[in-house]
Amino acid sequence: MALLERLQDRSAKVGVIGLGYVGLSLVREFARAGYRIIGVDIDESKIRQLQDGKSYVMDVPSEEIGKWIETGQLEVASDYDRVRDMDCVSICVPTPLRAKSKDPDLSYVLDAVVAIREHLHRSQLVILESTTFPGTTTEVIQPILEESGLVAGRDFYLAFSPERVDPGNSSYRTRNIPKIVGGVSAECVRHAEALYENCLEQVVAVSSTDVAEMVKLLENTFRTVNIGLVNEFALLCSKLNIDVWEVIEAASTKPFGFMPFYPGPGLGGHCIPVDPHYLSWKAKVNGFHPKLIDAAVQVNQEMPGHIVRRVREVLKPLKKELRGSKILIVGVAYKRNTDDVRESPAIEIIELLKQEGAEVGFSDPFVAQLSENGTRLSSRPLDEDALAGADCVLIVTDHSSVDYELVARHAAVVVDTRNALKDIPGEHIHRL
Numbered sequence: 001m002a003l004l005e006r007l008q009d010r011s012a013k014v015g016v017i018g019l020g021y022v023g024l025s026l027v028r029e030f031a032r033a034g035y036r037i038i039g040v041d042i043d044e045s046k047i048r049q050l051q052d053g054k055s056y057v058m059d060v061p062s063e064e065i066g067k068w069i070e071t072g073q074l075e076v077a078s079d080y081d082r083v084r085d086m087d088c089v090s091i092c093v094p095t096p097l098r099a100k101s102k103d104p105d106l107s108y109v110l111d112a113v114v115a116i117r118e119h120l121h122r123s124q125l126v127i128l129e130s131t132t133f134p135g136t137t138t139e140v141i142q143p144i145l146e147e148s149g150l151v152a153g154r155d156f157y158l159a160f161s162p163e164r165v166d167p168g169n170s171s172y173r174t175r176n177i178p179k180i181v182g183g184v185s186a187e188c189v190r191h192a193e194a195l196y197e198n199c200l201e202q203v204v205a206v207s208s209t210d211v212a213e214m215v216k217l218l219e220n221t222f223r224t225v226n227i228g229l230v231n232e233f234a235l236l237c238s239k240l241n242i243d244v245w246e247v248i249e250a251a252s253t254k255p256f257g258f259m260p261f262y263p264g265p266g267l268g269g270h271c272i273p274v275d276p277h278y279l280s281w282k283a284k285v286n287g288f289h290p291k292l293i294d295a296a297v298q299v300n301q302e303m304p305g306h307i308v309r310r311v312r313e314v315l316k317p318l319k320k321e322l323r324g325s326k327i328l329i330v331g332v333a334y335k336r337n338t339d340d341v342r343e344s345p346a347i348e349i350i351e352l353l354k355q356e357g358a359e360v361g362f363s364d365p366f367v368a369q370l371s372e373n374g375t376r377l378s379s380r381p382l383d384e385d386a387l388a389g390a391d392c393v394l395i396v397t398d399h400s401s402v403d404y405e406l407v408a409r410h411a412a413v414v415v416d417t418r419n420a421l422k423d424i425p426g427e428h429i430h431r432l
């Protein structure tokens with residue numbers, strides 16, 4: 001039976017390479033649609049956990065993983081031999097930045113594609129889901145896969161489909177976020193569409209992989225630029241003694257032409273702080289220097305330093321300095337209601353505070369330990385003792401389970417970077 005029919009009747013075996021946030025969420029949708037799945041991840045501890053029926057991704061329940069493993073619907077492995085059994089291969093590996101240059105680091109994608117090439121066979125469908133710069137699929141991946149002697153669009157199918165999942169978002173999950181698909185030929189798109197149409201609510205085909213790659217970068221750069229704009233507004237409002245939160249709330253009453261974004265302690269996560277660099281890099285390679293994007297990135301990058309200066313300012317009237325002061329950080333995850341600390345601004349804030357000689361502790365209901373860039377701290381319970389014992393409580397992440405009344409009641413002074421204490425009065429509360 002041809003692949004298209006096997007995709008349509010769900011007898012095709014789908015593979016997912018990279019079983020992290022994105023890959024495991026995708027596994028979930030494939031499994032719920034009735035496909036048999038083979039997952040591959042080089043992290044053996046993740047493979048062991050999955051084999052034991054344990055999920056390490058908050059949005060994917062362990063019971064579901066356990067059920068699929070038990071029935072054999074989901075098989076997982078830490079080597080690539082099983083790629084030969086896959087009819088489709090979705091690549092969901094990381095696309096970070098190089099530490100010093102901040103240029104795209106495609107090494108994970110390249111490792112995965114080289115390993116897939118060894119097992120590539122006719123009629124296989126390969127889809128890249130990782131976020132990357134336009135041109136990656138046709139200029140980087142296609143030539144590597146074609147070294148197998150097979151030709152994309154003729155012998156196998158190749159597509160790009162950006163993952164748009166938003167971890168922790170209970171309204172929008174992989175299933176009900178429209179799926180963009182671009183292929184290197186019309187047949188490639190048709191096959192990728194057939195796969196996703198069975199599991200996701202809406203599939204949006206675009207004319208090329210370049211367009212699909214650029215869609216994702218536009219979405220995330222849009223967020224970066226707007227957050228940069230509102231962070232700049234926050235800094236300006238603070239100079240003018242205007243409440244930026246009230247300004248945003250009032251502006252949001254406009255029924256058209258305005259969409260609220262909120263200031264904060266800086267960008268975090270695997271996407272928003274990273275993706276604009278992919279775009280800027282590609283732009284500069286082509287002799288185009290994006291001004292607006294680079295300016296927004298800079299404003300956002302300066303926020304952790306600004307927050308630390310705010311803490312210093314609020315301590316001054318209390319005749320205290322940062323050196324020797326106890327600062328309790330509430331929330332270290334990069335955004336609310338998640339345990340993800342990747343690129344979290346809390347990490348830089350902690351480092352800056354420590355450089356200034358402050359004694360830093362944190363409390364986060366989702367994060368038990370923080371060990372990033374040489375910083376090793378354990379979360380402490382957010383109780384009266386912890387709050388009253390701090391010279392300043394600094395709210396970096398506004399998890400919804402935190403008792404903010406308790407924070408306001410017992411803290412000597414609070415710097416609130418998220419407006420988490422909205423509606424709670426008190427001269428000791430300092431909003432961004």
Ligand SMILES: NC(=O)c1ccc[n+]([C@@H]2O[C@H](COP(=O)([O-])OP(=O)(O)OC[C@H]3O[C@@H](n4cnc5c(N)ncnc54)[C@H](O)[C@@H]3O)[C@@H](O)[C@H]2O)c1
Nearest residue numbers: 018019020021022041042043092093095111112130131163
């Ligand atoms: N996390 C998000 O919210 C999100 C949303 C949309 C898009 N994305 C994009 O999706 C991609 C994956 O992100 P993520 O958050 O799932 O990352 P992640 O770090 O959570 O997961 C990636 C997984 O890939 C595995 N891996 C690394 N190299 C591998 C290889 N060569 N072969 C097999 N497995 C390998 C890692 O062990 C890890 O388990 C990135 O490009 C990211 O930008 C992420």
